[in-house]
Amino acid sequence: MKFRRLEIVRLPGIDASYSLEKLGDGVHVVVGPNAIGKSSICRATRALLWSDESGSAVTAHARIDLDGESWSVQRDGARHVWQREGVECAPPPLPARHLQDCFLLDVRDLMDSGTESGREIAKQIRLQMAGGYSLEEARSQAVERVGRGFAKKECRDVDAAAGAIRKAQLKQEALAEREETLNSLEQTIREGENARVRQAHVATALELVGLREQQKRLTAELDALPPACGKIVGLELDWLETAERKLEEANEKVAQHEGELRDARNRIVESRLEEPLEASELSAWRQRADSWAQLALRRETAYGVLAAEKKKLVNASRVVGGSEDAPPELALEDDEELYRYLREATEVEQGRAALEQRLRLLSGHDFSVEQKKQQQLGERAAEALRDWLRAPDTGGSEIRIGGLTRVAATVVGLVVAATGLALGIAFHPAFHGVTGAGLVWAISAWLLSSSDDRADAQQKAMDAFPPNVDAPASWTVASVNERLREIDQQIAESRASEMRARDRSIERAGIESDLETARTREQSVRDRGEELVARLRLDRVPAAAELVDTARALIALREARDAEAAAEGRCGALDLDFEAKREELGNWLVGLGEEDPQDPEAAKALVHEVEELSRLLVDSRKDESRASDDLESAREKMRSSEEAIAKIFRDADLEHGDRAGLSQLLGKVERYQELVNEVGGLQTSIGIGERKLSEAGESALANLDQSDLERESDRLASETAAADDARTESAEIAAEVKQASEAHTLEDLIASHDDALAMLADKRERGLEALAGDFLLDEVKTEHETKQLPAVLKRARDLFALFTHHEYELGIEPEVGGSFIAVSSRTGVGKQLNELSGGECAQLLLAVRIAFAEEAEGASPLPLFLDEALDQSDPARFDLIARSLGRISEQENRQIFYLTNDNVDVDRIREALQSEGCSPPAVIDLGLLRRGIAAVSSAEVLRIAPPPSVPDPTGLSPDEYGALIEVPTFDPRPAYLGQHLLYLLWDDLHVLKRLVASRIETVGQWRTLSRTEAPLAASLKDEAEAARQLDARSRLLEVFCESWSEGRGKPVDRTAIEESNAISERYLEAVATIAMELGYDGRRLIEVLQSREHPLLARFRPKAAEKLATYLEDEGYLDPRPVLDEQDLIARALASPAARELPEEVCNELLHLWWQLRAGKQ
Amino acid sequence: MTKLLAIGDVHLGTRPSGVAEDAADRGIAVQRLTPAAGLEAAVRLATEQDVSAVVFAGDVVESTNARYEAFRHLEAAVLKLLAEGVTVLGVVGNHDVEALPRLARLIPGFRIVGAGGRWECVAVEREGRSVCEVVGWSFPQRQVTSSPVADFAGSSLPPAQPGVPRIGVMHCDLDASGGPYAPVTMGELARTGIDTWLLGHIHKPSLGDTRSDNPGLRAGYLGSLVGLNPKEVGDRGPWLVDLAEGETSLTHVSNAPLRWETIDLAIEPDQQPEDLGDSVLASVDQRIRALHARGVEPSVLALRVRLTGTTRSYAAIDAWVGGRRWSDITRTVGATTAVVNKITNATELARDLHELAKGDDPPGLLARKLLILETEGAERDALIVRTRDRLRTLADASNFAPLQDLRDAADPLADEEITRALKAAGSSILSALLDQHEPTRRGEGAER
Incomplete structure (x- = not known):
């Protein structure tokens, strides 16, 4: 249109x-x-x-x-x-009306990033890209986010646990070190003990020093006194007086003892004996005299007894009819015979009389014939009664056994027994049982068959009852029984009488025999009496009493004759002994000059006189000797006193008799002796001290002076104190060792560390799993984008890269509602629209809307x-x-x-x-x-300056060319995307020139360019090897930069410091200045802040440094990892995938180049 | 016949971690689950079995906690054994290279074999005669990079006594290609002429494993005395070594007070999270009874449960696992109390990935990735390599540097780890993506 x-x-x-x-x-x-x-x-x-x-x-x-x-x-x-x-x-x-802005763009539209159309475009692009799935939503749901601080807590826990272990180990090591010192401490303790002992010796030595000093002073004073003071004791005047008094007394004693000596010698002469007699001898003669006197008495008594015996003999003779002078010849040699005769005669007579008496008693008690007949009659009656009672009671019928008569039964039993016996013998022993049964049968039948008829039997019994015996009251069992008991009683009594009569008859026969024997013996005794009378010449046999008296008189006569003879013999013996003693005493006394004694009393008196003379001689001689000794002793005392007096003066170094000099000298003696005692005492103490030191092996201490000893004492006191400390420390260590051994501190800490490591390992596992998830999502996303990238986005991305010289790459950021972002090719960081400059924002939206317009318009x-x-x-x-x-x-x-x-x-x-x-x-x-x-006034107004041209590198080295085109210095720290391409194309500056001429200067720009379909990138890759390697080289540089950054952290500039909120306004400027001085090195900055030694950091708080350190660590400004050296860094880079895509020499050259460039900078 | 008791890595001074967060509240005394408790049980066993010697294969104590806390337990155990007339021998491992010789000096009677890194032969005597010989080598320093067995032939070991069996003990890294922990090969051990080698270092017991390359050689790890972490699963305890001329029998006595186990619990596709607790409990109960049937009765059985199978409720199960709603599961059977240490979700979505992969939308692309992981090949390897590059920064992040010190630390960037992470994350993301278009899912109801 x-x-x-x-x-x-x-x-x-x-x-x-x-x-x-x-x-x-x-x-x-x-x-x-x-x-x-x-x-x-x-x-x-x-x-x-x-x-x-x-x-x-x-x-x-x-x-x-x-x-x-x-x-x-x-x-x-x-x-x-x-x-x-x-x-x-x-x-x-x-296109829909809401897309009209794509075709009608004005500044306001492009600057308004929040326009409905822009968001709508972005949303539709995003949904188209994702194929209906939200990868980011899935990522947020299924993948844990691994942020910058990932596992930081777990790592800190591990570090804390490791730190705790280390701390505990250090504590144990410290304890171990202290334990190692135990020996040393023990040594110190022992040394301390030794020091304590030695300290006592040192004290002794110090005391010795004082004693010696005192001794020296006293000795000097002592030496100044007269030497004679040492010989006297101060009592010499007393001694002198005493000696003089003793001398006088001794003189008196000499005179006295000379008189006593003379008296003694006179008494010796008076004793008439030449030598004193022995006491034993005198005693023996005295006893002999006494014995003679006693003998005289016994002799007189013997003669008295003889007279009495003669008189008794006359009397005894008279009893038996003799005269006074001629006693009869009657005698009885053995008066015992007479008495024996008398005893036997009496005994025999009494025995015979007793037997006769017994015989009389036994006569007249014989069992008569009548009594015997009555007894037999009773026995017959009793038998008849018993028969009557034994008559059997058959009840009037015959007894049958097994249906047989008793005889038949007996026969049958015997037959059976015989049969059983035969069978047992012939066939089998079991048949003997039959034999036994037959025998039992036969015996039983036999026993039963032996009984009589009762009536017959009773009648027979009644018939047999004797007629002259009283019959029972009636012939009933009771009466018969009663009568039978009476008759049995009578029979028993009769039989007992019979037995007693028989016994008396036997006894009487025995007595009669004994009587005969007694009479025979009586006759024999009577014969002996007659013989005895004949021997006594008696005319008859007197009665027993008379005969006893006669015997006694004869005995008395015989005894009187014996006594008279004995008394006469004793008198004769005494006469002989008397004469002998008289003669012995007489001879001894005459020998001593005494008279011959005539009687024992005279002899005793003479012996006593001799004893007195002998005692006188002995005593006189003792007196003589004692007087002589006393005289000598007195003379010795006299000489001793004279010597004592002379010695006193001699010891005092004085003339004999110089009492005045002696008195003067004695005035100094007391002090002298005090000094001597003190010096002596000191010497003793010194000796004791020295001996103690010697015994302790510390003699050397005795030779030290006071100052040395005091120093030694101080040293020893120090050692003692150290030992006390050591003892305390040793006890503490032992207690700590015991506690450490019994505790589980380190064991628990190691377990805690292991737990923390396990948590960290889990965390890493989760992190790696999360990264693996991220990786998968990225791969899926990239793959999906590659395959499913909407044309409009691709077109917009190309246009935006083109508009921005490849400085930016277009992206969609899901986290901000799916809006567009511009990703820097230098840093890889995405910027939202409100973060872009106005121009950049306009360029982005222009690119997007143009692209979307193309898509929408059909x-x-x-x-x-x-x-x-x-x-x-x-x-x-x-x-x-x-x-x-x-x-x-x-x-x-x-x-x-x-x-x-x-x-x-x-x-x-x-x-x-x-x-x-x-x-x-x-x-x-x-x-x-x-x-x-x-609107245009002239052509001149419209003319603009031509763009700067890029110089040709021909003939220039990389360094020179880099300087010419003003390439910044190589610094790996920023993101690798911002690095200048010179460092990748060091070896092909012409390729570099072409890129720079197209305003492509950085790695990021190249990567953006290479992802677009820009003809420049394609043509370069077609023409130059270096350009073909640029992607791989850029990834290698990425690895290098990342590796180099390890441990270095990010530069800490003022912005980072401000964002930390750790530094107050007062110190912000100072800290920023210091950071700049330190090249923005965070680690060094923290060290300086913590040391607070920088002049700009007066009164800076350590907590602020800690807070800043925590922030910098959390935000990556501080990297705790170790810095890699060249070898490690290059090794890691060579191991990376990028290195595998490049020739080895290129890799090595680039890596060393980058290291050197960086090192050169450093 | 002579008996020895061989004990692997004890690591006295540590205790198992992570049995359960609230172990004490559940009446579990963690102090009775420690290596020290395991050593007490081993000492009792040694006494009951009337062994002649107890042999430690290194790492007896944890170097970080050897001086005081570990020493007390080692001293008590050794003194008890010595009092019973049992010879106590040990070699030094890399973990107790400083500590064990020092402790041995403090415990008279505890003999280090091969101290200072030399080969040594110690005769074990009983009633005045040698009953066996123990040949050993000890770590002289923390790291030994060459094979100690290379010096074996040149060592001045005495010739074996006739009729006296000889065994080897050392702490080493068996069949490792280098490394700092005395790497040795099975071939080297076979050439020593000793047919029984008791080894320490690796905590997984392997002494009973058969080796086809050296059938006459019995060499392997005794393993840890007590499982020190959830990865040390299965039987743990000392080994009874019955020595006889020409015949050595080895018996692993599983008497550790703590046993770690990992069990896989397959769930049904339609099983809901609220039923999982009962399923886990039943599985735990079954595992305890199976152990008791074997005569193994640990005080505590710590379990890691891995949910497997396919599920239509992946996100809900993931949330149940992540929300730790299973953490209070406890089961006591006889003398054994079982606790659940961790549950992981290894289930897969009950979706037909092949059907999903036919689409070009994100679930389809993701399904393709998951299918790539299922099959070995260049494509899978490339995906793992790309992932590894992506994960490396985090894996190598300094935050995780301490994990390098973990025992038996797995490489987080190993292929299997990356594969696991990708599968887990992929399943989770796929579930989330499909939930966005619940009514229009493709391949719904189809199961693989």
Whole structure:
């Protein structure tokens, strides 16, 4: 569809009608000042084509060529008439009215990103792209979002757990280190104990020092006193007086003892004995004298006894008839025989009398014949009664056994037994049972058959009862029984009497025999008595009592004769002994010069005298000796006293008898002795101390002076204190070790760490699964877009890339309602319409609407009306758009009207179309048309500066060429998309030149370009190897930049610091300045802030640094990962898929180049 | 016949983590589930079995907690064994290279075999005569990059005594291609002439595994004494080694107080989340009874449940799993209490991916991706590589650097991990996408 003529008769704001005539096919530039009616053209067109309601006040018409036919359309208020070839007809198919903005674009439309048509276009494109499915909705439902801070919490938990473990380990290590010191502590404790002991020795040594000092002082004082003070004790005057007194006493004693000596010697002479007699000898002679005296007494007594015995003998003789002088010859050698005879005679006589008495008692008690007859009669009666009672009671019938008589039964039993016996022997032992049964049968029958008839038996019994015996009262069982008991009683009594009579008869026979024996013995005794009487010459046998008296008298006579003989013998013996003793004593006394004693008393007196003389001699000699000793002792005392007196003076170094000198000397002795004692005491103490030190092996201490000892004491005190501390510490360590061993602290922490690791692993798994989901969705999306990309979007994307020098790529952002976005080819970051500059926004919507217009209009392209649509574009972009419009016009045979008030636009469009090889635009000067005033005053006004040319790289090194075209320094930190293409085409600067000449300078621009169907990209890839590798090189650069950025974080500039809200206004400027000084290195900035040593950071709060650090870490400004070195970085890049698409040498060259460029910068 | 008790990695000074968040509230004393408790059980077993010696294969104590908390338990165990007349031997592992020799010096009678990285032969005696010989080597430092067995032939070990069996003990990385933990090969062990090698280091027991390449050689890991984390599943405990001339029998005694298990629970396509709790409980009960039937009665059975099968309620099940509505599931049978440590959703959508993949819309394109993962090939590899490139930044992020210290840490960028993540995420997204067009789903009701 092409407008050939457009006439506007009436339109609000148009005061006079005007028309555009002879409109051509291509681009028309309608130029004119504001309010001249440029926009009215659009309004009129809108009213004509889409019956805009605002067209109620419109009157306009147009002539249109459409599909080779001539159409006209007229709008007159509400009247709207279409004609084809002069015939009124229905309007041709046109895009829906809501799409009219696609064809009628003005600045306001393009600047208004929220217009209904734009959103509608975007929505329809999006739905068309997605095939009815919302991938993003599915993504939001099924794929976890993996943001920048993904797994940060889990990582922190792991770090915290690891930190806790490390902390616990450090604590344990510290404890272990302390435990290692236990030996040392023990050593310290032992040293302390030793020090404590040695300290006592040092104290002793210090005491010794004091003692020695004191001893030295006292010794000097002592030396100043007379030496004699040391020999005396201070009591010498007393001693002197005592000695003199003793001397005097000794002299007196000498005189006394000399007198005593003389007296003793006189008494010795008086004793007449030459030597004293032994006491034992004297005692023996005294006893002999006494013995002689006692012997004399016994001799006198013996003679008295002899006289008495003689008298007894006379008396005894008289009893038996003798005279006084001639006693009878009667004697009895053995008086016992007489007594024995008397006892036997008495015994025999008594025995015989007793037997006779017994015999008399037993006579007259024999069992008579009558008694025997009565007894036998009773027995017969009793037997008869028993027979009567035993008679059997048959009841009057014969007893039968088994139906047989008793005899028959007995016979049958015997037959059966015999038969059983035969069978048992012949056949089987079991038949013996039959034998037994037969025998039992026969015996039973036999026993029964032996009984008599009762009546017969009773009668027989009654007949047998003796007639002279009382019968029972009646012949009944009771009476018979009663009578039988009486008769049995009588029989029993009779039998007992019989037995007793028989026993007495036997006893009487025995006694009679004994009596005979007794009588025989009595006769024998009587014979012995007669013999005895004969021996005593008695005329008869006297009675027993008489005979006893005679025997006694004979015994007394015999005893009197014996006693008289014994007494006489004793007298004779005493006489002999008496004479012998007298003679012995007499000889001894005469030998001593004494008289011969005549009787024991004289002898005793002489012996006593001898004893006295001997005692006198002994005592005198003792006195002599004692007096002699006392005399010598007294003389010795006298000499001793004289010597003592002399010694006192000699010891005092004085002349003998110098008492005055002695008195003077004694005045100093007390002090002398005090000094001596003190010095001695000191010496003792010193000795004790030295011995203690020696025993402790510390003798050396005794040689140290006081200062050394005090230093040693201080040192030892220090060691003791250290030991106390060590003991405390040792106990603490032991307690901590015990606690550490019994706890589960580290075990729990390790488990917590493992749990945290497991959570982190789960998180990673989820993250990877989410990324895998993202990846799948992206792949599906890309694939779907590739296969299903709507033509309108593809066209719009190409146009937008073209309009923006491939700086941007068109996208649709589902998160903002499906609106369009512009994705920077430098950074990959998408910008919404409200984030774009006015020009960029206009370019985007222009591209979209042109593309959509193409899609919506169908086969016949509608004219495009652009009302100052490029007003916001810079000259370069204006040029690009204008070229595009020219190409669109040419390629699509589309009529384009560009309405502008800027005269320069006319020339720009003309040059652009010329550069693109398009027909020049038709210029409609609306000012001239309507007001007669030309819009363009001169051609000079329309001239614009030509675009800068790109220099040729021939002969230049990459460095030189980069400097020439002002390529920024290589910096991997920004996104790789913004890197200059020089760093990818280092080896083909001509390709670079061509790209730069087309304003394609960055990697991002190239990637955008390469995705479009721009002929430049295709031609370059056809012509140069480097260009063919550009996609792979760009991906390699992507890996390099990402790897290089690891651990480096993003630059922290003022904006980042402000956005953190961590730094107060007061310090914001200072912190921003420091960040700049540090090259925007976040890590170093935090270090400086935390140290607070920078002069700009006075009173800066550490918490602010922590807050800033947290923000920077969360937002990626701080990267905790380690920085890769060249080797690791290149190794990782070489392992990437991009590297596999490139020749190895190219890879290596580029990677080393980039590393060196970056290193060179650093 | 002589008996030994062999104990693998104990790691005294640690305790299993993550049994249940509220273990104490459920009456579970985590202090009775520790390696120390496992060691007590092993000591009781040694006494009951009247063994001649107890042999530790390294990593007896956790180096980070060796000095105090671990030492107490080791000392108590060793002293009890010594009091029973049991010889106690051990080699040093990479985890206790400093700690174990020091502890051994403090516990008279605890003998380190091969201290300082040399080969040593120690005779185990009983009643005055040698009953077996233990040949061992100990880590001299934390890392040993060469094979210690390479020096075996040149070592000055005495010749074996006639009639006295000889076994080998060491802490090493078996069949590893290099690495810092004493890498050795099975072939090297076979050439030592010792036919039984008790190894420490890897926590998964493998001593009972048969090896076709060296059929006469019995070498493998004793495994950890107690499972220290949810990945250490299955039987854990010491090994009874019965030595006889020409015949050695090995018996793994599963007496660890804590047992980890992972069970797959297949759900029905129409099963709803509210029924899942009962299904899990039934499965747990069944697992406990199966263990008891084997004579294995741990105090605590900690389970990880993996929901498998296909479901029409993927999003709801995912929400049930993610919402941890299963966390209070507890079951006690006899002396065993089971808790659920984690439930993961490994179900798949009950949709015909092939039918979906016929379309060019997003579900169709996504279904194609999921189908690509089903079949090995260049296309699958390329998808994994692209995903790995995408995930690498996050996987390598410094936040996750601590995970490198995890025991048996899996490579998050390994093919199988990426495949799993893609399948899980893909199923979730596909479910969400299809929910947007619920009435017009294609392939509805079709199950694969």
